[in-house]
Amino acid sequence: MKSIFAAAIAATLGSLSALPADAAAFSSLNNGVVKFTPTVSENDLIALNAASISFGDTSIYIGTFQKGANNQDPIVTSFTNGTRDWIQYYDTSGIDGRGVGLLWDEASQNLYGVFTADGGSQGDETFGQATQDGWLSGYGSGGGAAVSVLLKLNPTTGSSEAGTFIRALLSGGDTNTLRPAGLDYVDDQVIFFGDSFFAPVDVDGQRFDNADLAPGFDTPFEYRVVLQSDLSQANSAEAIGWNGVTEFSPLTTASGGDTGGSDSGNDGETTGAGGGAGTPDSGDGASTGDETTQEDEPVTGGTGGEIVDDIEPGEATESVPEPGVLVGLLVIVAVGVWQQRSRTVGSETA
Numbered sequence: 001m002k003s004i005f006a007a008a009i010a011a012t013l014g015s016l017s018a019l020p021a022d023a024a025a026f027s028s029l030n031n032g033v034v035k036f037t038p039t040v041s042e043n044d045l046i047a048l049n050a051a052s053i054s055f056g057d058t059s060i061y062i063g064t065f066q067k068g069a070n071n072q073d074p075i076v077t078s079f080t081n082g083t084r085d086w087i088q089y090y091d092t093s094g095i096d097g098r099g100v101g102l103l104w105d106e107a108s109q110n111l112y113g114v115f116t117a118d119g120g121s122q123g124d125e126t127f128g129q130a131t132q133d134g135w136l137s138g139y140g141s142g143g144g145a146a147v148s149v150l151l152k153l154n155p156t157t158g159s160s161e162a163g164t165f166i167r168a169l170l171s172g173g174d175t176n177t178l179r180p181a182g183l184d185y186v187d188d189q190v191i192f193f194g195d196s197f198f199a200p201v202d203v204d205g206q207r208f209d210n211a212d213l214a215p216g217f218d219t220p221f222e223y224r225v226v227l228q229s230d231l232s233q234a235n236s237a238e239a240i241g242w243n244g245v246t247e248f249s250p251l252t253t254a255s256g257g258d259t260g261g262s263d264s265g266n267d268g269e270t271t272g273a274g275g276g277a278g279t280p281d282s283g284d285g286a287s288t289g290d291e292t293t294q295e296d297e298p299v300t301g302g303t304g305g306e307i308v309d310d311i312e313p314g315e316a317t318e319s320v321p322e323p324g325v326l327v328g329l330l331v332i333v334a335v336g337v338w339q340q341r342s343r344t345v346g347s348e349t350a
Contacts, residue, residue: 025185026053029101029114034063035072038087042079053104053111057081060155062099062113065089074099074115076158088158090130090151093121097149104155105185110229111155112190114180117165119143127151127163134164135227135234136205142174148194150180152231164231168196169207178223186251189235190227195220200239208242217241224248 028051036048045052045061052061058080065075074097078085091097096118103112115127120139122128127149131137139147147167151160168176178200182193197219199207222240227233238245 025103025105027101027103027183028053029180029182030063030099033098035066036061036063036075037065038075038077040077042082042084045077051099051101053102055104055106055155058085058155060102060104060111060158062102064098067092072096072098074113076102076113076153078155078158085156086158088153088160089125090115090149090160091117091121091127092125095119095121097127100148100180101183103183103185103190108185108188108229109155110185111153112183112185113151113153114183114192115149115151116146116179117149118146127165130160130163131165134162134231136165136167136201139165140167140169140175142170145175145177145197147175147178148180148192150190150192150227150231152229162231164227166192166194166225167201169199169201171199171207171210177220179220181222184251188229190229190231191251192225192227194223194225196223196239197221200242201237203234203237208239212243214241214244222248226251 030051034048034050036045036050042059042061045063048063050061050063052059054060058078060076060078062074062076065073067073071094073092074090075087076090076099077087090099090113098116099113100116101114103114104110117127117139120128120143128138130151131149145167147165149163149165151163153159154161166178166180168178170176176199177197179195180192181195182191184191184193198221199210199213200221200223201207203225217240221242223238225237226235228235236249238248240246240248
């Protein structure tokens with residue numbers, strides 16, 4: 001019997017190459033406002049528990065530079081073997097911008113950064129410059145409400161290559177708060193998870209109809225938008241409690257199988273890490289129609305964690321095998337056992 005199972009396991013391992021192997025995506029978000037200066041060392045960034053992703057010998061970190069008493073700029077920096085490769089600022093205007101998280105997809109070699117902004121800006125070194133051709137090209141009307149900004153970044157230089165704003169809309173048309181909560185990459189699409197205040201927007205940039213909100217749901221709403229890899233268009237948008245949605249619809253790969261979400265990075269080659277100190281950036285509004293502002297959160301310590309799919313910042317995650325893969329493995333093992341048993345019986349008969 002032992003020989004049968006040993007041979008079956010060998011047959012299983014030999015068949016693994018026939019299974020589809022999707023390269024993993026890795027994401028990491030700060031739990032709070034992680035601040036550092038342009039001269040910070042990598043050791044200090046690690047001590048700060050700044051959100052980061054790593055591939056090969058390179059690690060990239062994201063956070064916020066306190067430029068002045070009343071101004072914050074988002075900042076991203078890269079190190080290879082402890083030596084700084086580059087450092088980039090993405091909005092040096094008068095608005096408050098913060099660096100929140102990173103997403104890296106191994107297969108496409110695509111790097112994305114997610115940020116928040118409390119107003120619109122135009123000109124050089126602004127979010128508006130990077131989002132001109134994006135799904136939502138600008139902040140919109142009003143100001144003070146913290147929205148999300150998603151940028152595609154060049155991993156070699158850190159420069160922005162494309163971008164989009166992601167926001168909510170009040171009934172009067174002004175922009176309302178939408179905070180980032182997670183990132184993923186599936187089938188050459190960027191998956192953005194957020195907490196949307198009233199009201200979430202559809203793929204056309206228009207707010208969901210009030211009549212489509214189910215009773216008992218209140219702000220913030222769990223929100224997911226699926227974007228093309230160049231961030232120029234949204235393929236789908238859903239919010240829990242709206243349009244009959246009680247859970248997000250499954251995401252499928254090109255082969256038609258359900259995705260298991262971002263990998264946890266246990267292979268030691270490409271990982272997402274960090275999470276920062278403090279508590280999630282919560283904003284002020286908590287009821288329908290409230291406009292929220294980007295207030296500073298106190299840094300009080302705590303632990304960070306990788307943000308995958310719609311996991312809340314700081315919540316522990318683990319890699320879960322896809323059901324299809326598990327079924328496939330069980331079938332292969334069963335076939336291997338049957339084949340080996342058949343050979344053994346045949347030999348005994350002979």
